[in-house]
Amino acid sequence: MGIIAYPPFSAEFRDYDWVQIAGFANWVVWIDPSDPQYLLNVCPEIGQSLSLRVRPRFVAPQQGSFWVLYRPALAELNGWGSFPDMLDDSAMVECDHVGNPDALHPHQVSIHVRDVLRFPDIVTRFAPTSAGSLAVEPFRRHDGYVQSFSSKTFTYIDRNIDSDWGTWVVCQRTGLGYAVILFGAWDPERSHVYVGHRLLSQNETAALGLPPP
Incomplete structure (x- = not known):
């Protein structure tokens, strides 16, 4: 069974009353729409239609939205530790699931961007x-x-x-x-x-x- 796309609060986090959003971090990566071989290097914008590369166990919801961490390409590949200034360009992105993986792209889902929350705006x-x-x-x-x-x-x-x-x-x-x-x-x-x-x-x-x- 795959994990649900809006992650549940595990027992470890049940008393985290301060939490406003729960989402996915490293289980998904953003694909550059101009060339799917590359990662997206500009922050998604509300209204865009984009694709995510996901791990095999990821299951996107058929209804409702889910949140995904966005990091610029170099930070996604090597981590914020190598590029700490890219923290300022990172964001949480709320997604609507609009397309399932297919035979040609078995680990790719299509999404519509509903909301973007950049780190400086949290x-x-x-x-x-x-x-x-x-x-x-x-x-x-x-x-x-x-x-x-x-x-x-x-x-x-x-x-x-x-x-x-x-x-x-x-x-x-x-x-x-x-x-x-x-x-x-x-x-x-x-x-x-x-x-x-x-x-x-x-x-x-x-x-x-x-x-x-």
């Missing part, structure tokens, strides 16, 4: 909150391999265990202190991202290794 789209929990203690303990990279606007912190599973966060400094705007979780069975405007306490800020705001 803190204005959603009100700040301190509700719910945030699993940052493993970052403090360096439980796994932890790396941190920053652009002018965002800090991306990645943690993985033997490259088998991990979590990551994207943080932004605001007038109220630091906020987590995305929290990602991945393993061989999933690659989900959770989006909101979660203010960090002093203890959580320290756990993530961020300097005092």
